[in-house]
Amino acid sequence: MRVGVLTGGGDCPGLNAVIRAIVRKGVKEYGYDFVGFRDGWKGPLEGLTIDLDIKATRGILPRGGTILGSSRTNPFKVEDGVERIKENLAKMKIDALIVIGGEDTLGVATKLDQLGVKVVGVPKTIDNDLNNTDYTFGFDTAVNIAMEAIDRLHTTAESHHRALIVEVMGRHAGWIALHSGLAGGAACILIPEIPFDLEKVCSYVESRFESSYAPIIVVAEGALPKDGDLITKDGSKDAFGHVKLSGIGEWLAEQIEKKTGKEARTSVLGHIQRGGTPTAFDRVLATRFGLHAITAAHEGDWGIMVALSGTDITRVPLASATAQLKVVDPALYSEAEIFFG
Numbered sequence: 001m002r003v004g005v006l007t008g009g010g011d012c013p014g015l016n017a018v019i020r021a022i023v024r025k026g027v028k029e030y031g032y033d034f035v036g037f038r039d040g041w042k043g044p045l046e047g048l049t050i051d052l053d054i055k056a057t058r059g060i061l062p063r064g065g066t067i068l069g070s071s072r073t074n075p076f077k078v079e080d081g082v083e084r085i086k087e088n089l090a091k092m093k094i095d096a097l098i099v100i101g102g103e104d105t106l107g108v109a110t111k112l113d114q115l116g117v118k119v120v121g122v123p124k125t126i127d128n129d130l131n132n133t134d135y136t137f138g139f140d141t142a143v144n145i146a147m148e149a150i151d152r153l154h155t156t157a158e159s160h161h162r163a164l165i166v167e168v169m170g171r172h173a174g175w176i177a178l179h180s181g182l183a184g185g186a187a188c189i190l191i192p193e194i195p196f197d198l199e200k201v202c203s204y205v206e207s208r209f210e211s212s213y214a215p216i217i218v219v220a221e222g223a224l225p226k227d228g229d230l231i232t233k234d235g236s237k238d239a240f241g242h243v244k245l246s247g248i249g250e251w252l253a254e255q256i257e258k259k260t261g262k263e264a265r266t267s268v269l270g271h272i273q274r275g276g277t278p279t280a281f282d283r284v285l286a287t288r289f290g291l292h293a294i295t296a297a298h299e300g301d302w303g304i305m306v307a308l309s310g311t312d313i314t315r316v317p318l319a320s321a322t323a324q325l326k327v328v329d330p331a332l333y334s335e336a337e338i339f340f341g
Helices: 015-030 042-046 081-091 103-114 139-160 175-183 198-210 248-260 270-274 280-298 318-323 330-337
Strands: 002-007 033-037 049-052 096-101 119-123 163-168 188-190 216-220 232-237 243-245 264-268 304-309 312-317
Touching: 002 015, 002 042, 015 033, 015 096, 015 280, 033 042, 042 081, 081 103, 096 103, 096 280, 103 119, 103 318, 119 280, 119 318, 139 163, 139 175, 139 216, 139 270, 139 280, 163 175, 163 198, 163 248, 175 188, 175 216, 175 330, 188 198, 198 216, 198 248, 216 248, 248 264, 280 304, 280 312, 304 318, 312 318
Parallel strands: 002 033, 002 096, 096 119, 119 304, 163 216, 163 264, 188 216
Antiparallel strands: 033 049, 232 243, 304 312
8 A cells, every 4th residue: 555644734743753653554464555745735735745764753752843844735625626635646557645633634534535536534633622632743842842841930020029921822722822831830820711700811811920939821822801892913714714813922911911900021932932842741652553544554544533532542433523622621721720820
């Protein structure tokens, strides 16, 4: 069998570990050939490939990013996009695709599966918001990076008697904010799932100063105030219709200064969260996902996504994995609220 592999959407620590596991097991146990498609769905759309064998995947386990490259290309937004992909797969004699990506990338894979393309999905997103899997690789790395930043910001906040706002990724789900904020001892955590009360946030800030500590507030980029609007960069959208988020941290700092009289500054972690080497947890999880993905392909179990359930790697329908996002349960958020203020 000849298998195509691609990575789509935002880059993520652990992608290379998945690629390595797929190729290593696929070659050694099944004798398969592999083709790496470059730059997400742009690869099969335009016939952009790289050689993918055991030699090409040596030494990539600890590397962040993806050796295949990535993009946010949406073939369903390109004229004759699906037909071009099918033609290129046939021309290259590709029997099946293993697609590593998040909601948008796997959403395309789901549609292609329904149109007859043999597909196996691997969940990837630092946001940890894909349905039907307990964790996605990249999330643990992102949380640890954010936590380390919060730890460092505590000392400078206290030295200058400032409130510091840390803006982290999380468009629709606040998993990174919740976990990093709880681990970093934040005075307040704001997530997209629960619109926040600005007056209450300001009371947390004042309470922390009264106890002789400088407050750190962790806010997900998609958080919004009650009766307020989502803060966006310029209104432009990507190929999947997502507006570019930016500015909630700066807006919050301005409001806190205005209402409390305390100096406030913002640190936007941005792409730092998904760069660099993956943690041990993410390397192991990504490797296991890769091993199970190529096994599913070998068994002809198409239209599935490998997933983590407890400590087991399972298979779930690809369509159900992308049908809805996995968001933070209010009960989990209420646990963190004990430490606010």
